Amino acid sequence: MLNTMTTPTAPVPHPGPMLTFPARILEIKEEAYAIATYQIAFESEAVRKTYRFRPGQFNMLYLPGIGEVPISMSSDPAESEVIGHTIRYAGNVTRAISRLQTGDVIGVRGPYGSYWPMERLIGDDLCIVTGGIGLAPLRPVIYHVLRHREQYGRVYLLYGARTPKDMLYTDEYEAWKQQGIQILLTVDRADPSWRGNVGVVPMLFYQLRLDPKKTAVLTCGPEIMIHFVIYEALARRISKERIYVSMERNMKCGVGLCGHCQFGPAFVCKEGPVFAYAAIEPFFGVEEF
Amino acid sequence: MSSETTLQALQELDFTRDLPPEQMEKLAALAFEVHFPENFTIFRELEAGELIYLIKSGQVALFVRVPGKGRTTILTLGPGELLGWSSLFPSGRKTASARTTTPVEAIAFNAAQLREAMEEDNALCCSLLWRVTQIIASRLKATRLQLLDIYAPSQEH
The missing domain is CATH 2.40.30.10 (Translation factors)
Known part of the structure; x- marks a missing residue:
């Protein structure tokens, strides 16, 4: 259970x-x-x-x-x-x-499905870590934060993409920055015009000083990326209960009836896609799941 | 830069922050501050570089020359990160070239002096090697992830 x-x-x-x-x-x-x-x-x-x-x-x-x-x-x-x-x-x-x-x-x-627990995170620093199209389910979080900016502490967006051309919503970054979101971007493969970071998104943690007691990590992206994000978050003593993960599985019915998206004891379409890492740790990364 | 200022700088960097005071003081005595302008080549691939750096501010791009593709940036390093660790090993030649993409402030160490200090002080040697190993391990993990090309399109719905 x-x-x-x-x-x-x-x-x-x-x-x-x-x-x-x-x-x-x-x-x-x-x-x-x-x-x-x-x-x-x-x-x-x-x-x-x-x-x-x-x-x-x-x-x-x-x-x-x-x-x-x-x-x-x-x-x-x-x-x-x-x-x-x-x-x-x-x-x-x-x-x-x-x-x-x-x-x-x-x-x-x-x-x-479940959602990012924005009410529970009021008063916290937020570290949003995402890669590729994983930014899409987190963009509503950013909009929510911008509408309720005073309710949250420091907000970081760590975003990685394959190349600079693969980055999403680039025309909005400036407005997000102006409203107090610190954005760190990285690409796996730079082109000559790219002046930002090169490397995978979990490495961006090394540029931050996070307070583990008041920081929550929200992450979405390829599952292998999420593994490394969790590793870096735990290494910074952020507790499992404060790491939230959006999982992707083969969702068909959307209401937890068909069983296609079963993930351990959970259905990703119903109990997920957003889980606290503490809740899924026993079966996260287990090959059969 | 006075050794007191260096000590303070080392106390603020992730790499050295948790070192015992006596080790911190030994390192501070060996360290000196360097500044590089933007687009400055700090070292080149295969050079037997003598210096190791801890970046205080700014960004450095590590790149290799790939035949047919030219200069390819493989990693960027920012504040708090270690640059040029291969010089810590006696035969160490630089495995990539390093060029600043912004003005950079760093704490530098002469690799030979650092090795000598580590040979004389086992505790210091152990502390530094743990930290360097952690950095190499994390870069290895990151390289694996980069090689997997995780954002490549896949067949889905």
Whole structure:
């Protein structure tokens, strides 16, 4: 049984967990190679007005005849009438989405899953550590922090990408910095124009002086990256209860019924995707899981 | 820079902060401060460099020359990090070139003097080797991660 004392609180309830609602694509913004952000709005005004999500949750996006895909929301949770999803074109459904245009309609059900425990972290320093498209589920955290800046202490964003061209949301960094978020960027492979850090994102911890008693780490990205982030966080005496991880598994139903995303005793779609590391430590990194 | 100022600088750097006072004082006596402007080559690959640095501020890029690709940056180092550790070993030649990407302040040690001090003082030797080993281990882990190309697109949904 998962230790719920160290897991973020239950998901936001919604009326019909398996109900799909039509939503129209309002805008498509290319972010990087094969990655774009889709701004969508529910067709039904009633759904649009009542829909709410928390940072870290995801929707199931549906294309009739092709399938569904779980995608985290990447937009401001305080402005949930228009919802952003940052999508990497990597499989059948997402490639089909890449062929859609502004004005097209897709099916959406959600929100699903646990979320980053922003209320519990009030008063803390936040160290957001992410790589690649893993920044997408953490961007709502950044928006939340910017709206409630006085509630949090020092906020760091440590972000790594394969190359400078693969970085997401680069046009927003300056505004984030101006509002007190310290951003450290790194790439695995630099081009001649790159003047920033080169190396993997966990190495950026070496540039920080963190107070382990009041710092929480929020991390999302490739699982192998998360391993190293946890290693560096623990090496800095940040407790397992203060490290939060967003896990990725093969989510199908989104409501913990089908079992595709089982991760030890948990279903990632229901008890996750956001877990306190203390809750998943026994099976995190275990090959069979 | 006075040895008192050096001592204070060493007390603030992650690499040396937790050293016992007597070891800190020995190191401070060997250390001197250096400043490099932006775009300055501190050492070159395969050179038998004599100096080891602890970066106080600024950033240094380590690069290698790859035939057909030219200069390739493999890692950047920032405040608190150790630069040029290969010189600590008697036959150590620099494994990469180091060039500043910003103005850099650093604490420098002559590698031969440092080795001599370590040979005379086993406790100091042990303290420093532990720290250097930790750094090499963490860079090895980071290199593995870099080699895995973890952000490469994969077949998903």
